[in-house]
Amino acid sequence: MDLPSLRKKPTYAVLLSALQALEVKPNSWNKSTAAESSLVSDEAVVQRFLMSIIASDLEWIPESTDIGGEFLTALEQKELLVDLASRRVAERCGRSAMPEMTRTWVIPASSNLPEIKFDIREPPLTGDNLGLKTWGTSYVIAKKLENFGIQYLDHFFTKSIVSRSGTSKRSLQSGAKVLELGAGTGLVGIAAGAVWGAEVFLTDLLDIADNLLFNVEKNAPTVGEFGGHISCGVLDWREPNQALEIVPVKKFSILLAADPLYDDDHPALLANVVEKFLQDDEGSRALIAIPIRDNATRALSEKLSNLMAENGFLVDCSGEEICQDDWEASNGPEVKLLWTFWKRTIISKSTTEN
CATH class of the missing domain: 1.20.58 (Methane Monooxygenase Hydroxylase; Chain G, domain 1)
Known part of the structure; x- marks a missing residue:
């Protein structure tokens, strides 16, 4: 040109x-x-x-x-x-210089679902508010949600006949609720609402909440078309009890956390929040996806795994994907993404104390 x-x-x-x-x-x-x-x-x-x-x-x-x-x-x-x-x-x-933007994220069509599109607003990336950006991990996980539901969460789903031809639709059981931790711009939780036909409550810090609410409201009609429902609120991992008044239920069947570790104290905070909000039964699952960008994030991932084990959790299944954070150099390194489904092996301390 x-x-x-x-x-x-x-x-x-x-x-x-x-x-x-x-x-x-x-x-x-x-x-x-x-x-x-x-x-x-x-x-x-x-x-x-x-x-x-x-x-x-x-x-x-x-x-x-x-x-x-x-x-x-x-x-x-x-x-x-x-x-x-x-x-x-x-x-x-680079991304830090970008002005506000709205991007359309596409979940490809499958044999069970049509193509789904979500419009996600991203304000300018300022200070430490990394949650104002949609990271590569979120999109990778969003596209794998249907497969995750079939392979690892099937016990939560029901099937209903939705056409004369006998086409069946999978949706999360009415009693099964989903909580996203550190939702950021909300792509993963919003996608879960549509792909799983689920009720999803998305959470993040106060500074992230306004943009998260905007994206939830913007995409709620799309999620509703697939039988799901999404809402959001503030959940500070350092003060999780303050969120008890706004969450729809005290315990959730499925927890989601994509790219949640940035500081040294995050593994302990996340492990404690998972312990607090995941249902106290063997069927509940926490999906945590961590990109291994460098030795620091690898150490944070290992620390989280040790703390989850100490809290009585066991790896149900795990896998690896490859992603690359956007707005990097075009020849930048690809990042290995580790995703893990955690399940309980013992009754939680809170249940024992009650």
């Missing part, structure tokens, strides 16, 4: 087309590289083009023009072009 030269005073439509073609997509779920997405191999050329648009007053853009049936003034056109150019620059600076 040859980028237009501003010296030749290209039209608004030509500049708009070029800027749209330069979009860099997350390479976790779009395997094309930044160069392939933009069709321009020399990123230095791209950067110069983008900065030239931002710096130019684009004085040759006419006062008004009819673009696709929409009437735009010269000022509106210039603002749109500068905004797009700024976004393209931000995309090349």
Whole structure:
């Protein structure tokens, strides 16, 4: 692709087309590289083009023009072009530089379910609020939920005939409730509501809650079409008792936690929260998925495993996947993702004390 030269005073439509073609997509779920997405191999050329648009007053853009049936003034056109150019620059600076965005996440169709799409809003990534971003682990797990339900959680499901042809639909039993811990933008919990036809309560810290609520409300109609229901609230792992007033039930049949370990105290906090909120029976399960990015996350994962064992949990099944966090270099390393279903082996301390 040859980028237009501003010296030749290209039209608004030509500049708009070029800027749209330069979009860099997350390479976790779009395997094309930044160069392939933009069709321009020399990123230095791209950067110069983008900065030239931002710096130019684009004085040759006419006062008004009819673009696709929409009437735009010269000022509106210039603002749109500068905004797009700024976004393209931000995309090349990594996820922390990205402005607010809404992305559509697709769960592929299967023999039992049609393709499902979720719109997830991600505010700018600021400070330590990593939960404002949808990480690669969440999408990998979301796409595996149907298979997990069939292979490892079948005892929670019922089947009903939904058509004259005899097509059956699987849905979670009415008494089985799902709790997501550290939900972030909510993709995993929202997907579970639809894929499993389940009632899911998504939780995270107060700073994450507003965006989580937005995504829950945005996708609730889609989840409802598949017989599920989603809601959300604040659950601080350091003060879990404060959440007892807002959770729909005190104990849950299934717990979900995707990419939950970032600090040294997280393994102990997570193990204690799982102990507190997972039902006290042999059928309940906690699904925890951890990407092993480096030695630090490997150590956190091992620490969590030891603490779960100390709390009376046993590995029911486990596996590995490969993912790559988006907005990294296109040749960045792939990350091994470890997922584990934990089950109880002994009656919890809380039940014994009661």
